[in-house]
Amino acid sequence: MSDRLLVLVRHGQSEWNLKNLFTGWKDPDLTEQGIAEAREAGRKLKAQGLSFDIAFTSVLKRAQHTLDLTLAELGQTNLPTKRDLALNERDYGDLSGLNKDDARKKWGEEQVHIWRRSYDVSPPGGESLKDTLARTLPYYVQEIQPCVLRGERTLVAAHGNSLRALIMVLEKLSPKEILARELATGVPIIYRLNADSTVASKLDLA
Numbered sequence: 001m002s003d004r005l006l007v008l009v010r011h012g013q014s015e016w017n018l019k020n021l022f023t024g025w026k027d028p029d030l031t032e033q034g035i036a037e038a039r040e041a042g043r044k045l046k047a048q049g050l051s052f053d054i055a056f057t058s059v060l061k062r063a064q065h066t067l068d069l070t071l072a073e074l075g076q077t078n079l080p081t082k083r084d085l086a087l088n089e090r091d092y093g094d095l096s097g098l099n100k101d102d103a104r105k106k107w108g109e110e111q112v113h114i115w116r117r118s119y120d121v122s123p124p125g126g127e128s129l130k131d132t133l134a135r136t137l138p139y140y141v142q143e144i145q146p147c148v149l150r151g152e153r154t155l156v157a158a159h160g161n162s163l164r165a166l167i168m169v170l171e172k173l174s175p176k177e178i179l180a181r182e183l184a185t186g187v188p189i190i191y192r193l194n195a196d197s198t199v200a201s202k203l204d205l206a
């Protein structure tokens with residue numbers, strides 16, 4: 001029986017995570033800590049005895065670099081990899097590049113939390129989680145899920161909100177439940193799927 005393995009990992013800490021800036025589609029690289037987190041993700045996957053047949057990532061540096069470092073730890077630097085902007089972070093629009101604490105001072109704690117974590121409220125000029133889901137889900141269904149269901153062991157290195165969108169579907173979370181869901185940088189989540197694409201098991205390697 002095939003394994004139907006799907007591992008999701010958020011990129012390690014980026015330069016803009018460190019500076020507390022809204023990032024979205026901006027393209028900062030990993031910090032030293034982010035590099036260490038990505039390597040640690042690879043070590044944790046190796047310790048689980050896992051290896052992969054295919055990987056997916058976004059067109060942003062921090063996710064690609066995380067994937068490369070993770071695969072290097074696994075000794076799989078030549079793994080077939082697909083890059084697509086469907087997996088990019090949620091576009092933060094006009095907030096991109098602003099400091100998150102400055103934004104709280106300007107618009108209030110609650111409004112900023114709604115922009116950051118709600119399902120269907122878009123930040124000005126940007127995407128809501130619902131908008132993000134509208135591009136990540138078709139890509140998942142058309143490109144990623146068929147690999148998993150064929151038994152190709154699949155690794156996805158992406159972003160806090162593009163992964164929250166996928167997790168909402170995988171774990172059947174409501175808009176209220178997704179509000180409270182945070183993803184740590186560089187922590188792999190291991191899913192095994194049933195043949196009908198529902199989740200059979202989940203292991204968070206935090």
Ligand SMILES: O=C(O)[C@@H](CO)OP(=O)(O)O
Binds near residue numbers: 021022023024116160
């Ligand atoms: O700035 C961003 O693009 C994201 C991820 O770092 O931040 P947030 O936690 O606000 O969704």
